[in-house]
Amino acid sequence: MEWYDFAVFGFLAPIISAQFFPEENRLTGLVMTYGIFATGYLMRPLGGIFFGWVGDRYGRKSTLVLSILMMALPTIAIALLPTYGQIGVYAAILLVLLRMIQGLSVGGELIGSVSFMVEIAPPDRKGFFGSLTLGGAIGGLLLGSAVVMGLRMLLGEAAMEAWGWRIPFFSGILILLIGFWLREGMDESPAFLAISDDPDPRPVRDALRYRKKRILHLVAVIALATVTSYVLFVWLPTYLREMIPHPIPDALRINTLSMLVLLFAIPLGGMLSDRWGHRRMMMLASGLFLLSVWPLFRLLQGGDPAVAQAVQIAFALMAGLLQGPLPALMAEMFPVRIRTTSMGIGYNLSVAILGGTAPAVATWLVETTGSPMAPALYIAFFAVVTIVALWRYGEGRFED
Numbered sequence: 001m002e003w004y005d006f007a008v009f010g011f012l013a014p015i016i017s018a019q020f021f022p023e024e025n026r027l028t029g030l031v032m033t034y035g036i037f038a039t040g041y042l043m044r045p046l047g048g049i050f051f052g053w054v055g056d057r058y059g060r061k062s063t064l065v066l067s068i069l070m071m072a073l074p075t076i077a078i079a080l081l082p083t084y085g086q087i088g089v090y091a092a093i094l095l096v097l098l099r100m101i102q103g104l105s106v107g108g109e110l111i112g113s114v115s116f117m118v119e120i121a122p123p124d125r126k127g128f129f130g131s132l133t134l135g136g137a138i139g140g141l142l143l144g145s146a147v148v149m150g151l152r153m154l155l156g157e158a159a160m161e162a163w164g165w166r167i168p169f170f171s172g173i174l175i176l177l178i179g180f181w182l183r184e185g186m187d188e189s190p191a192f193l194a195i196s197d198d199p200d201p202r203p204v205r206d207a208l209r210y211r212k213k214r215i216l217h218l219v220a221v222i223a224l225a226t227v228t229s230y231v232l233f234v235w236l237p238t239y240l241r242e243m244i245p246h247p248i249p250d251a252l253r254i255n256t257l258s259m260l261v262l263l264f265a266i267p268l269g270g271m272l273s274d275r276w277g278h279r280r281m282m283m284l285a286s287g288l289f290l291l292s293v294w295p296l297f298r299l300l301q302g303g304d305p306a307v308a309q310a311v312q313i314a315f316a317l318m319a320g321l322l323q324g325p326l327p328a329l330m331a332e333m334f335p336v337r338i339r340t341t342s343m344g345i346g347y348n349l350s351v352a353i354l355g356g357t358a359p360a361v362a363t364w365l366v367e368t369t370g371s372p373m374a375p376a377l378y379i380a381f382f383a384v385v386t387i388v389a390l391w392r393y394g395e396g397r398f399e400d
Contacts, residue, residue: 001175002068002109003140004147005075008168009040009099011148015165019083020092036092036099041356043103048344049204051108055115055340056203059196061188063112063340068179070105074098075172110137111344118331119189127278130327131270138263144168145256191336203341211334211342218333218346219353220389224286224382225323226355231375232315233259235359239300243363244372246303254305258312265317269324278325278332283390285322290383292318297376333393354382 009016055063077098084091113133121129147168155164188196200206207215233255240251248254273281296311334342365374 001140001143001171001179002071002106003137004144005071005102005140005169005172005175007141007144008148008171009036009078009102011144012165012168015161016095018161019165020095021084036096039096040099040103040106041352043100044107044348045345045352047104047107048111048348049341050104051112052207052341052344053204054108055112055192055344056338057199057201059188059192060112060116060119060340061183061186063108064116064183064186065180067105067109067112068175068183070101071109072172072176072179074101074105075169075175079166079169079172107348108344110134111340111347114327114331114343115192115340116186116189118328119191119336121328124274126328126331127270127273127281127325128267129270130331131267131324133327134323135263135266138259138266142256142259142263147171195337200337203338207334207338207341207345211338214333215342215346215349217389217393218330218343219350220385221282221329221333221393222326222347222350222386223354223389224289224379224386225319225326226350227358227382228289228315228319228322228379230355230358231362231379232312232319233262235362236312238359239362239366239372239375240308243366244301244303246301248303248305248308250305251308254309254312257309258316261313261316262320265320266324267320269321270328271324272321273325273328278329279390279393281325282322282329283387285318286383286386286390288318289322290380290387293379293383294373294376297373301372 051063051067054066078095081094081098082091110133113136114130117133118126118130151164151167152160192199237251237255240248240254269281269285292314296314299307299311330343330347331339362375362378365378366372368374
């Protein structure tokens with residue numbers, strides 16, 4: 001639900017643009033709205049540092065309780081926010097500030113939940129338990145898409161633009177009441193309880209001083225997962241509609257179905273990694289991407305919707321095998337005392353630098369080279385980066 005709140009803004013960007021920017025310049029307003037959307041991602045590294053410090057200093061539960069508050073309250077505030085027509089430019093300023101708070105929250109949410117889930121998992125189920133955190137994020141994105149599409153069908157465009165756009169943001173009330181109640185009643189993870197009498201007093205300083213190379217190593221390990229998430233499941237619908245020789249108009253439907261497959265493929269990847277090893281499963285998935293991304297992109301050029309759907313499902317299955325073991329692998333790369341801080345810095349740096357720029361880079365590659373096949377080489381490059389990083393990682397672990 002927290003990821004649903006974060007994603008709804010993007011699905012409603014055209015309507016929000018009309019509400020918070022002057023109507024006479026709709027295109028500029030839309031650009032500004034997507035800029036505000038990106039602001040949430042730019043805040044994620046700061047969120048990772050802040051919530052990592054909270055998690056290592058005061059416990060994983062504290063991270064999860066605080067992050068739900070920092071997502072729910074701004075979401076409710078957006079639902080109640082006056083528009084440009086009511087208070088002028090201050091409406092956009094308030095919207096930016098609220099989006100920044102949401103970005104801080106989501107930057108800490110994932111690493112807090114990853115630490116908690118992996119640390120409470122049985123020793124032979126850490127891959128599966130950890131994978132549920134990423135599966136939950138995909139579920140939130142799908143739920144946000146379904147709610148917005150459902151409201152458009154039920155209310156119509158006129159009502160959506162007048163007042164209906166506020167309804168999805170009112171869900172923050174449910175997030176606040178139910179989410180806070182669930183998390184406040186949780187037990188702390190046993191791994192943190194074991195060191196809670198003597199937590200690291202300066203986890204950010206110690207993570208950067210003693211685990212700087214390992215944090216950079218983590219950025220390389222998750223590079224392929226980050227790039228493929230944004231290129232294949234955020235940018236690809238635009239690619240299918242605009243950039244291939246034979247455009248596919250129903251690209252959004254194709255993408256939605258592939259994300260449903262991904263929702264179940266991620267836990268499958270986590271389960272398989274518990275049997276065969278987290279590192280080994282990620283190397284296998286990275287190798288599959290390296291070998292198949294070029295021929296799969298070649299198949300997309302024909303413009304056949306059925307072929308495009310099959311290709312997207314293949315991408316979703318490989319992405320699930322890649323992402324499923326990732327939370328457990330991230331957690332085992334760092335000792336308990338600085339785990340959430342180290343993961344928060346490395347993971348959110350990767351998302352902000354590689355993920356946030358991936359759609360723009362993929363578009364630039366197509367435009368510059370004149371070849372719609374260029375993004376395949378972009379993905380293949382990061383497959384090599386991740387394979388080398390996983391090979392260099394070896395078997396060195398910090399077991400509980």
